[in-house]
Amino acid sequence: MIYLDHAATTPMRPEVWEAMEPYAIDAFGNSSGVHGVSRRAKNALEESRERIAAVLGAEPKEIVFTSGGTESDNLALKGPVLSDTAKTGVLVGATEHEAVLEAADFLRRCGRDAGVLGVDSDGRVSQDELAAAVDTHTAVVSVMLANNETGSVGDVAAIASIVREASTDVLVHTDAVQAFGFMKVDVGALDVDLLSLTGHKFGGPKGAGLLFVRQGTLLEPLLHGGGQELGRRSGTHDVAGAVGLATAMELASSDRDRFVSEIGRLRDRLEAKVLAGVPDAVVNTPETGRSPHHLNVRFPEVRNETLLLRLDRAGVAASAGSACQSGAATVSHVLEAMGLTADEARESVRFSLGWTTTSEDVEVAGDVIVELVGELR
The missing domain is CATH 3.90.1150.10 (Aspartate Aminotransferase, domain 1)
Structure with missing residues (x-):
C-alpha cells in the first residue's frame, strides 16, 4: 500500500514507541499517587511537559495534556467563554477544522455569539473582516496555522496583531495540528494565547495532544473530577502518551x-x-x-x-x-x-x-x- x-x-516513529513502552508495561503507575511506581510515572509526565514546553518556547505549567486536537480545540473555545460572563463571543475562520466550527456552533446554541470569518480563494481569513468583527463581547479568535485539507498556511502572527490592536483582552487561538511537522511553532513568535497540537500528525501516538494556555488565561474545564492539570483538565494521565508526544515533537523538530x-x-x-x-x-x-x-x-x-x-x-x-x-x-x-x-x-x-x-x-x-x-x- x-x-x-x-x-x-x-505511522508512529519507532523511537516514539521505544520511549513509551516502559510506561505502558513497567512504570504503569497512576501519576497522581504517592508510592514509588506512581512517582516514577509522575516524574516522566513532568519531564515530558518540560521537554514540550522547551520545543514550543513556553513554560511547563502552560502545557495542558489532552486526548488530542479535537479536545484541545474544544477547550480553547469553550473554556474562556464559559469562564467569563461578560465576554461571550468567538470568531472562527470558515475553513477551520470541524472541532473548532462545531465548538463555535455549540456556543451559539447556548446563546453565545459565534461569528464565522470569510476566506479568500487560497483559504486565508480576511484580515479586514476580522478587524471589523472584533468587539467588546469577543472572548476568542481562532484561526488555524495550516489547513488540514489544502495545506494553506495562515499568517497567525498578523492575525494576532490585528486582534491586539482591536482589543488587548481578546484571546487568540490557533490550531497548529497540521503545521508542526513542517514549521517551527513558537508561541511567542506567533503571539497566541492558546495553541492546539496532537501527536499522531507527526509520528506520535494517537490520543495524545496538548493545549498551550498562556499564563493568566482563565478556562472553565470541560472535564470535572480530580482536578489534574492545575484544574484545567481532570482525568488520569496517559503517561506513556505524554512521553510519546514529547519524543515525537523532538524528533519532528530535528527532522x-x-x-x-x-x-x-x-x-x-x-x-x-x-x-x-x-x-x-x-x-x-x-x-x-x-x-x-x-x-x-x-x-x-x-x-x-x-x-x-x-x-x-x-x-x-x-x-x-x-x-x-x-x-x-x-x-x-x-x-x-x-x-x-x-x-x-x-x-x-x-x-x-x-x-x-x-x-x-x-x-x-x-x-x-x-x-x-x-x-x-
Missing part, C-alpha cells in the same frame, strides 16, 4: 529541514506527474504559502468517492478531505468556503505525504492516479 493520507494520521526539502520535492514531483497526465486537473492547494506535504487536486468530471475506491483497490490510500468526515457523504466546507461549487468539491482529492514517503511511492502513485482518472472519464 502506498500511503498518501498522512494529513489524516501518520524538519529534511521534511520540508525532501517531502516538498516529492510533493512537487507528484503534482507535476498528475498535471502532465491530466492536463485539465486543477490544483486547489495555493501556489504560495502552502505546506510541503499537501496536494489537493480537482479532476473535472470524476467523482472523488469513485476515484478513491479505485485508488484503494490499486494500492494507493488518499482521501477527500478531513478524516473526521470519513464515511460521511458531505461536501468539503473548506473548498466551498474557498469558492468551489459543491460539484467541484466532489471532484477533489487530497493527497498528503509524510515522513515515510519515498520517491518510488510518488512515481508509482502518480502513474496510478493518471491511469484511473483516464478510465473513469
